Amino acid sequence: MSENIKKRPIYIKIKDEDNVAITVDKVLEGSQVMEGITAKQDIPQGHKIALCDIPAGGNIIRYGVTLGYAINDIRQGDWINEDMLSLPTPPSVDNMKWGVDIRTDLPKPERTTWEGYRNADGFAGTRNLLGIVTTVQCVAGVLNAAVKRIKDELLPQYPNVDGVVSVTHAYGCGVAINAPEAKVPIRQIANMCKHPNFGGELMVVGLGCEKLTPDRITDRLGSDTVLILQDYKGFGAQVEAIMALAETKLKRLNQRKRETLPLSDLMIGMQCGGSDAFSGITANSAAGYASDLLVSGGATVLFSEVTEVRDGVYLLGERTVDEPTCRKLAEEMKWYDNYLELGGADRSANPTPGNKKGGLSNIVEKAMGSIAKSGTSPIVEVLSPGERPSKKGLIYAATPASDIVCGPCQLASGITLQVFMTGRGTPYGLEAAPVVKVSSRTDLKEMWPDLIDIDAGTIATGNATIPEVGTQLFHFILDVASGKKESWAEHWKLYNDMCFFNPAPIT
Numbered sequence: 433m434s435e436n437i438k439k440r441p442i443y444i445k446i447k448d449e450d451n452v453a454i455t456v457d458k459v460l461e462g463s464q465v466m467e468g469i470t471a472k473q474d475i476p477q478g479h480k481i482a483l484c485d486i487p488a489g490g491n492i493i494r495y496g497v498t499l500g501y502a503i504n505d506i507r508q509g510d511w512i513n514e515d516m517l518s519l520p521t522p523p524s525v526d527n528m529k530w531g532v533d534i535r536t537d538l539p540k541p542e543r544t545t546w547e548g549y550r551n552a553d554g555f556a557g558t559r560n561l562l563g564i565v566t567t568v569q570c571v572a573g574v575l576n577a578a579v580k581r582i583k584d585e586l587l588p589q590y591p592n593v594d595g596v597v598s599v600t601h602a603y604g605c606g607v608a609i610n611a612p613e614a615k616v617p618i619r620q621i622a623n624m625c626k627h628p629n630f631g632g633e634l635m636v637v638g639l640g641c642e643k644l645t646p647d648r649i650t651d652r653l654g655s656d657t658v659l660i661l662q663d664y665k666g667f668g669a670q671v672e673a674i675m676a677l678a679e680t681k682l683k684r685l686n687q688r689k690r691e692t693l694p695l696s697d698l699m700i701g702m703q704c705g706g707s708d709a710f711s712g713i714t715a716n717s718a719a720g721y722a723s724d725l726l727v728s729g730g731a732t733v734l735f736s737e738v739t740e741v742r743d744g745v746y747l748l749g750e751r752t753v754d755e756p757t758c759r760k761l762a763e764e765m766k767w768y769d770n771y772l773e774l775g776g777a778d779r780s781a782n783p784t785p786g787n788k789k790g791g792l793s794n795i796v797e798k799a800m801g802s803i804a805k806s807g808t809s810p811i812v813e814v815l816s817p818g819e820r821p822s823k824k825g826l827i828y829a830a831t832p833a834s835d836i837v838c839g840p841c842q843l844a845s846g847i848t849l850q851v852f853m854t855g856r857g858t859p860y861g862l863e864a865a866p867v868v869k870v871s872s873r874t875d876l877k878e879m880w881p882d883l884i885d886i887d888a889g890t891i892a893t894g895n896a897t898i899p900e901v902g903t904q905l906f907h908f909i910l911d912v913a914s915g916k917k918e919s920w921a922e923h924w925k926l927y928n929d930m931c932f933f934n935p936a937p938i939t
């Protein structure tokens with residue numbers, strides 16, 4: 433065997449104080465995992481093995497953090513699964529320290545420019561899209577029929593336009609429009625009207641009798657923007673009207689050209705879904721390194737998913753740059769704690785059967801891996817769901833962790849590309865911004881070669897380092913943002929619905 437072939441490690445231990453490690457591959461009962469430690473049962477890939485005896489009530493430690501407490505005695509070499517530990521109480525968000533973990537020596541990126549579509553205000557676009565925002569789900573059928581014809585008959589005549597996106601959603605009517613939390617869905621829909629990938633050529637399609645009137649989402653209320661279906665005589669006239677207005681927008685969008693822009697004109701988002709025990713040490717860590725390179729070069733990076741940072745929120749608080757930012761972080765956590773409590777749930781409702789099969793025992797373990805995607809940059813701002821940022825740099829954008837809700841929330845905040853880390857695998861995608869997929873395991877990339885863009889599993893097998901994969905991801909992000917490459921989700925046109933977050937009452 434060549435000396436160049438590295439021996440595949442059997443286990444990964446993260447911090448010296450950890451009393452558990454995870455297995456790189458499936459381990460059979462009786463096999464030696466490390467010197468003096470033999471597996472007492474078969475252990476699935478990515479699951480935890482006890483490195484010492486842990487008495488009932490003892491702390492189970494990974495990432496240097498207590499994941500939970502042993503329910504019964506655990507012996508050295510035992511497989512630790514999700515039924516063997518109890519959940520600790522969540523850390524308090526009162527009196528969190530801020531500004532004590534501000535990193536100033538971030539890695540420097542090799543590239544500081546990209547090719548994007550400049551906008552009159554705010555961030556630039558990664559794609560040149562005609563965006564059609566709706567005020568109510570009732571119009572979706574007519575709009576979708578019109579959009580199909582726009583794509584078939586009009587779009588080919590405008591080669592500089594990348595696509596047509598109908599922002600249809602479940603909100604708009606049959607809702608308590610004046611309820612306090614109605615501001616959350618309304619803000620997301622209103623901010624989609626300003627999305628950087630729509631180039632300021634907005635179209636709004638409404639029905640005419642809904643509660644979400646166009647003036648609640650845009651101040652551009654002229655007939656060159658807003659079209660109300662009840663004003664038109666029948667389906668045929670409605671479709672013709674949408675197509676005619678779309679054509680005037682397509683003509684203008686077709687004049688737009690990519691320009692070389694600084695990274696400060698780029699805003700992307702990070703999220704993970706279908707995570708496993710490798711996510712935190714491979715895909716999310718590589719994404720964190722890419723995030724540090726982007727932020728160091730001047731770009732803006734959003735990360736989110738409240739229930740997946742809740743158990744490590746004090747670590748984020750320490751990275752906030754000032755007291756108001758830390759206070760807003762605490763307020764967003766409290767709001768979500770209350771939201772879950774009203775629904776008779778808590779953060780323990782988060783991990784999925786797939787997460788557990790992938791070795792994640794509970795939300796503490798999932799959170800420690802999830803936070804890794806934020807890298808190490810200072811946190812300059814905290815956003816409520818769907819808010820647009822006022823600063824540049826690393827930003828915590830509070831959203832649900834649900835993949836299909838986090839995506840639209842981050843889009844509403846204005847991200848023009850999303851990086852998505854997955855361990856179990858999901859074909860998730862967004863139509864308004866390209867989604868780049870990073871796998872936590874090489875097995876997943878081999879299983880889904882035409883869905884996963886970057887394999888970070890090489891970090892677990894010792895064939896690549898976090899900076900190497902992070903740098904590879906950084907370049908891929910900029911190539912996709914610049915229109916030089918397309919991600920697999922974009923290539924296959926895998927687009928999820930716009931499931932905006934609505935914590936307000938439906939009537």
Ligand code: CA
Pocket residue numbers: 703704705737833834835838
């Ligand atoms: Ca998610």
